[in-house]
Each structure stands twice: as structure tokens, then as C-alpha cells.
Amino acid sequence: MAVREGLLAVLSGGPRHGYQIKTDFEQATGGVWRLNVGQVYTTLDRLERDGMVTLDDSGESKVYSLTENGEQELARWWEAAPLDEAPPRDELMLKVLTALDRGRDHALRVIEAHRTVLTSLLQQRRRRMREEGPLTDSLATQIVNDALMLRAESDLRWLDQCEARLQATS
Amino acid sequence: MAVREGLLAVLSGGPRHGYQIKTDFEQATGGVWRLNVGQVYTTLDRLERDGMVTLDDSGESKVYSLTENGEQELARWWEAAPLDEAPPRDELMLKVLTALDRGRDHALRVIEAHRTVLTSLLQQRRRRMREEGPLTDSLATQIVNDALMLRAESDLRWLDQCEARLQATS
DNA sequence: ACTGCCATAGTTACTGAGTATACATACTCG
DNA sequence: CGAGTATGTATACTCAGTAACTATGGCAGT
Incomplete structure (x- = not known):
């Protein structure tokens, strides 16, 4: 809603x-x-x-x-800030969690694949932001791009952490 | 899907x-x-x-x-990593963006309100994770909690950045 | 023994989110 | 002048998600 x-x-x-x-x-x-x-x-x-x-x-x-x-x-x-709300269903999280159910190695592969793609996506966005952003983008667009980049960074950090946790239990 | x-x-x-x-x-x-x-x-x-x-x-x-x-x-x-997909609709982002349309001050108030709530939420989760997590939680639960905390941190960072951008244009 | 509760198992009807598409009119560019 | 594009509205559809119902079997307490 x-x-x-x-x-x-x-x-x-x-x-x-x-x-x-x-x-x-x-x-x-x-x-x-x-x-x-x-x-x-x-x-x-x-x-x-x-x-x-x-x-x-x-x-x-x-x-x-x-x-x-x-x-x-x-x-x-x-x-109102959504305090009690259930966390939104996140596709990346779901992928890793279900992959984990199919075995550690499978989860590690899924993590690796997504990290690669996310990393290059983030770099693209960073470059675009540096080069064109300040000149052409509206405040709204800049703010949205900030959010997308921070989100990608956070996802990457999470993938790293998942990997660490998985390797700790091996 | x-x-x-x-x-x-x-x-x-x-x-x-x-x-x-x-x-x-x-x-x-x-x-x-x-x-x-x-x-x-x-x-x-x-x-x-x-x-x-x-x-x-x-x-x-x-x-x-x-x-x-x-x-x-x-x-x-x-x-498959979702490369080209449209960014998921995010409620917090939408709130700030629409509030921005109603004026800088309004946006700043919305940002401030959400930062307060998010900060305390994050602290709660951190404490819970430190105290009970490692003992009682399954790997899946730990991973989910990681994601929720990283997500909250990223949202907070974004709110800070929004504020900075808004103050820069004042 | 009975009663009420809970877990398991499945069905149906409903709202809400989101897409595709059809159908107008008006402007505009070559 | 005609083709394409922007404006404006409507309708039918699929998918996501919730609520509420039926039904059965076990078991806990009185």
C-alpha cells in the first residue's frame, strides 16, 4: 500500500x-x-x-x-514510522536462504554469482553519478540514486557476512 | 514473483x-x-x-x-541476478520523495522522525543479536537478522545523506 | 469420559497490486 | 497532410496476499 x-x-x-x-x-x-x-x-x-x-x-x-x-x-x-511491520520480502535474501537449505556449497555459489553482478552494477552507478549526476540530475533523481547505491552496498556487505558465517560452520 | x-x-x-x-x-x-x-x-x-x-x-x-x-x-x-529490473518500490524512499515535493522543511521533518525510530529499532536488534543470537538462533535466523540490521543501517545512512543534500540547497 | 484446544490439511471468496490493451482527442513535426 | 506522440479514460486480466471456513486427529485437564 x-x-x-x-x-x-x-x-x-x-x-x-x-x-x-x-x-x-x-x-x-x-x-x-x-x-x-x-x-x-x-x-x-x-x-x-x-x-x-x-x-x-x-x-x-x-x-x-x-x-x-x-x-x-x-x-x-x-x-508514522513502520515499527512493527513484517520485514518486506526481499528476493535476494530469499534466494540465499532457500539455497542454504540445499546445502552450503550451493548457497556459496549463489552468493558469489550475485556479488559479481552487484559489484559491477554498483560501479556503473557510481561512475554515472560522478560524471553526469551533479550536472543533469534533479534533486529527486540524486536522492534516488543515493538510495540505490547505498542499498547495493548494503546487499554486498550482507553477502560477505553470509559467506563468513557459512565458512565458520564448515 | x-x-x-x-x-x-x-x-x-x-x-x-x-x-x-x-x-x-x-x-x-x-x-x-x-x-x-x-x-x-x-x-x-x-x-x-x-x-x-x-x-x-x-x-x-x-x-x-x-x-x-x-x-x-x-x-x-x-x-540469475536481476540486472535490469526496476528498483523495488521502497516505502521510506517514497515518503521522503513525496514529502520533498511538499517543501524542504516538510521533508526534513519526515527524515528526522524516521531516523529516530530506525535508530532505536537498530539498537534493539543489535542488543538482541549480541545477547541471545549466537546461543538460540539458527543459521537462517542469524542471516536474516544480519540483513535486517544492514538494511536499517543503510536506510539511516541514506536519511543522513538526504538531509545533507537538502541543507546544501537551502 | 468428555470437553476444549491445538496442529495438520485443504478450500473458497475476497481485496489489492500491477499489466495489457483498447479507445478516444489533440498537438506537432517532417 | 499524415504519422507519430502526448493526453485522457476505461476495462479485463493475472498475481499477491488475507480471512474465514471445513474437517480430522491427538492430547491435556477436569
């Missing part, structure tokens, strides 16, 4: 219609998260049903606006 | 029935990822439809086994 709140956030900048919400959302995320139009409209339908937005159908196009409820919901989302 | 492959991975350990697949999967992930039974069976239905597993209905309970196709698919999944 993140797109839902994302759309509310866009609408907090003022009423707009579906297509515009989509493009605004994509721009806010520096273009990394594309939205399918269909998803926007169905999500808006649900938001309307739940009293978070209202629809003005009278003009040419359908214009959505935030309601009081919607604003409160949005404010809660921005403030 | 991670549960799908997760179930295949469990089945690669030998034929078993739905409920057992569920419990095995949960055990493999150190108990952090619970599966709803319904999801297991519907996913197995799709896997059967796609020729990844076969169902033996003759006995008391329904026993699923991997097919050739299923094994190949699974091997591909374990080997």
Missing part, C-alpha cells in the same frame, strides 16, 4: 486529474518508478470509495481532490 | 504436500516470513498449470513434486 499514499501525496499539491497524477508521481520519484495508468484509476476509485478523495465529474475531465480524511491519512503516513 | 520460486525451492528437497511446503518455507526463512495457507495452494495451482510441478492426488493427501521444467526454472532463478 505505497502507491495509494503516493497518489494522496501528489493530490496534496492541489486537485488534478488521473493522468496528471500519474505523471506528477513519476516526476516526483525522479522517473524510476513508472506507474501503469490503469493502476492509477483503479486506486483512485478505491480512494474515492474510502472517502479519501472526491471526484468532480462536471467539467471536461475528471478532477480529483483530497478530502479532510485523505489529508489526515496522508499526514499519518508521513509521520 | 518470489513466493513462487520459494515454493519451488522447498520442493527441490523432495515431494511434499501443501501444508508441509508452507511450514518448510517458513522455517527456511527463520520464521520472519509467514505464508498464508491459501496463497500456498493457489500458487501451487498456478505452478501445476505452468508445468513446474505435478500433483499426485491418489493417496490421502495431495503430494506435489518438481518437474524437469520446475527444476530448470529454479536453477535459473538461483543463478
Whole structure:
């Protein structure tokens, strides 16, 4: 349920219609998260049903606006940190864990393969960031790239740690 | 599509029935990822439809086994690193990005709130890991905890970096 | 012996996330 | 002027995930 709140956030900048919400959302995320139009409209339908937005159908196009409820919901989302939530299912983690079930050696191979790819991916991103980033990228894009790189670094560190733990038990 | 492959991975350990697949999967992930039974069976239905597993209905309970196709698919999944994939939608990132759209100050408040919570969460996990971990936890649980802590650290570093970038543009 | 609880085993119906595609109109570039 | 592209909306579909139900067998306590 993140797109839902994302759309509310866009609408907090003022009423707009579906297509515009989509493009605004994509721009806010520096273009990394594309939205399918269909998803926007169905999500808006649900938001309307739940009293978070209202629809003005009278003009040419359908214009959505935030309601009081919607604003409160949005404010809660921005403030609230997800303390108790179950950790998001992570594909890399799942791969290693299931591979581990099939034996230490298999897990080590999976770790190695992913480390190689992740490393080169990270280097590419670093280079791109150094060369073009500061000149061409918006603040949003820079922030997104920071996140992607830090995430990749953290994944790599984790792979190393997994390997260490596996070798300790051999 | 991670549960799908997760179930295949469990089945690669030998034929078993739905409920057992569920419990095995949960055990493999150190108990952090619970599966709803319904999801297991519907996913197995799709896997059967796609020729990844076969169902033996003759006995008391329904026993699923991997097919050739299923094994190949699974091997591909374990080997292949997701190079070109779109970055996973991350709730924290989305919060900060949309908040940024509503103004620098708002973004700074959101960052600050999340940093506080994340920091204490991380400390809790660190303490738990130091005190109980090595004695009671399985290898899977330890590995999962590693991932959660590294992820939290990376998120914190990212929040710091966001703040720095925001203050640089003020 | 009975009762209630828990684990095992499976089914069904539902919501929500996400994709593909169809169908308009309008602008714009060669 | 026509082809392509941007804007705008709608609908049908698959997959992910949850809730709630049935049913059976064991076993713990009274």
C-alpha cells in the first residue's frame, strides 16, 4: 500500500486529474518508478470509495481532490514510522536462504554469482553519478540514486557476512 | 514473483504436500516470513498449470513434486541476478520523495522522525543479536537478522545523506 | 469420559497490486 | 497532410496476499 499514499501525496499539491497524477508521481520519484495508468484509476476509485478523495465529474475531465480524511491519512503516513511491520520480502535474501537449505556449497555459489553482478552494477552507478549526476540530475533523481547505491552496498556487505558465517560452520 | 520460486525451492528437497511446503518455507526463512495457507495452494495451482510441478492426488493427501521444467526454472532463478529490473518500490524512499515535493522543511521533518525510530529499532536488534543470537538462533535466523540490521543501517545512512543534500540547497 | 484446544490439511471468496490493451482527442513535426 | 506522440479514460486480466471456513486427529485437564 505505497502507491495509494503516493497518489494522496501528489493530490496534496492541489486537485488534478488521473493522468496528471500519474505523471506528477513519476516526476516526483525522479522517473524510476513508472506507474501503469490503469493502476492509477483503479486506486483512485478505491480512494474515492474510502472517502479519501472526491471526484468532480462536471467539467471536461475528471478532477480529483483530497478530502479532510485523505489529508489526515496522508499526514499519518508521513509521520508514522513502520515499527512493527513484517520485514518486506526481499528476493535476494530469499534466494540465499532457500539455497542454504540445499546445502552450503550451493548457497556459496549463489552468493558469489550475485556479488559479481552487484559489484559491477554498483560501479556503473557510481561512475554515472560522478560524471553526469551533479550536472543533469534533479534533486529527486540524486536522492534516488543515493538510495540505490547505498542499498547495493548494503546487499554486498550482507553477502560477505553470509559467506563468513557459512565458512565458520564448515 | 518470489513466493513462487520459494515454493519451488522447498520442493527441490523432495515431494511434499501443501501444508508441509508452507511450514518448510517458513522455517527456511527463520520464521520472519509467514505464508498464508491459501496463497500456498493457489500458487501451487498456478505452478501445476505452468508445468513446474505435478500433483499426485491418489493417496490421502495431495503430494506435489518438481518437474524437469520446475527444476530448470529454479536453477535459473538461483543463478540469475536481476540486472535490469526496476528498483523495488521502497516505502521510506517514497515518503521522503513525496514529502520533498511538499517543501524542504516538510521533508526534513519526515527524515528526522524516521531516523529516530530506525535508530532505536537498530539498537534493539543489535542488543538482541549480541545477547541471545549466537546461543538460540539458527543459521537462517542469524542471516536474516544480519540483513535486517544492514538494511536499517543503510536506510539511516541514506536519511543522513538526504538531509545533507537538502541543507546544501537551502 | 468428555470437553476444549491445538496442529495438520485443504478450500473458497475476497481485496489489492500491477499489466495489457483498447479507445478516444489533440498537438506537432517532417 | 499524415504519422507519430502526448493526453485522457476505461476495462479485463493475472498475481499477491488475507480471512474465514471445513474437517480430522491427538492430547491435556477436569
